[in-house]
């Protein structure tokens with residue numbers, strides 16, 4: 001089974017002459033070696049996207065579970081968003097000035113998200129994360145941020161630590177080192193790394209840095225290292241620890257926001273942070289992110305004490321997309337979230353059965369609107385060190401085998417659902433998955 005990729009191959013050869021590595025983000029880089037992320041050694045060249053499907057430039061069609069790395073929660077090109085964006089483009093693409101829609105979007109976001117009393121818009125998630133870390137330090141007057149191993153908060157220097165470090169360089173499991181994610185990063189400054197889902201370790205680390213930690217930052221459901229939910233009661237206890245230490249609790253909801261519930265993971269889990277950041281799913285595919293939080297904390301920005309800026313912040317086309325998207329998510333919440341959970345859980349169950357039928361040990365875990373497939377005999381994956389023990393090279397091979405069969409999952413084994421995925425799409429995906437598993441070399 002081999003796709004025809006002649007046009008893609010030519011485009012890639014051309015791109016490599018002018019674009020470093022031929023791609024515009026490392027997440028799309030083709031890694032040569034024993035576990036290439038594409039059998040063909042060619043990145044996906046998309047011609048168009050609609051609903052739950054992508055068409056590549058060679059005419060191959062894919063059921064898409066990457067969804068632009070999460071944003072296309074309503075599927076590609078939802079008509080409400082296309083209409084709003086098209087209307088706005090004709091009225092102006094960039095103002096770098098105030099306009100009426102931004103406050104309407106902020107008002108709706110505040111109504112939907114439990115912790116949100118005030119909002120500031122940015123363009124992408126990395127920027128919003130940067131804003132949150134600066135605000136936490138500026139507001140509390142403390143120097144340190146505590147982040148969890150395996151959590152990703154964007155690619156900027158201060159935050160790109162200990163995402164997927166080599167375990168032999170990552171230090172003790174209960175007090176990990178801060179391992180840089182790239183060459184060229186300055187040494188870690190004022191960063192404390194904690195293991196996820198280990199309350200005792202967290203309590204010890206917060207005690208060791210008593211009075212110094214401005215903020216504790218977490219993906220409330222960890223989606224950049226598997227799809228790992230917090231243990232029951234864990235985040236509530238983290239909230240209490242933050243209160244006891246006078247540290248702000250910051251949720252990075254760039255993936256979970258508007259995906260797990262209209263109010264994000266904070267609604268889904270019933271734990272309210274002081275600050276949170278949103279991006280991806282909030283604007284139907286346009287690049288809009290937001291920092292939201294308690295008025296008293298956000299006032300440190302209102303007064304100008306903590307700087308926050310950006311030429312493209314609340315760019316009207318993005319805001320039009322956010323307004324249309326949030327209206328659908330808010331006003332049709334039962335239908336939207338009912339579909340996302342029903343499809344996600346049906347697909348999870350189908351993939352489990354397909355793996356069992358193929359005799360392949362596999363864990364399928366996560367909330368449903370996003371979930372992870374792991375090659376492991378373990379019954380659960382609770383933190384980065386567990387994740388690192390799963391067979392990630394084999395997952396890359398599965399990704400390639402699925403692409404050949406017209407299914408596009410995130411190469412590390414993560415699956416995003418949209419409201420555009422149908423029951424028939426789920427059934428076709430399960431068939432392709434079983435078939436792909438049977439082609440893999442024995443593990």
Ligand SMILES: Cc1ncc(COP(=O)(O)O)c(C=O)c1O
Pocket residue numbers: 069124125126127129152153154155219224252253254255279280
């Ligand atoms: C949890 C989380 N935070 C932050 C980011 C950074 O967002 P962006 O890629 O839009 O800069 C991402 C991106 O995947 C993410 O998953």
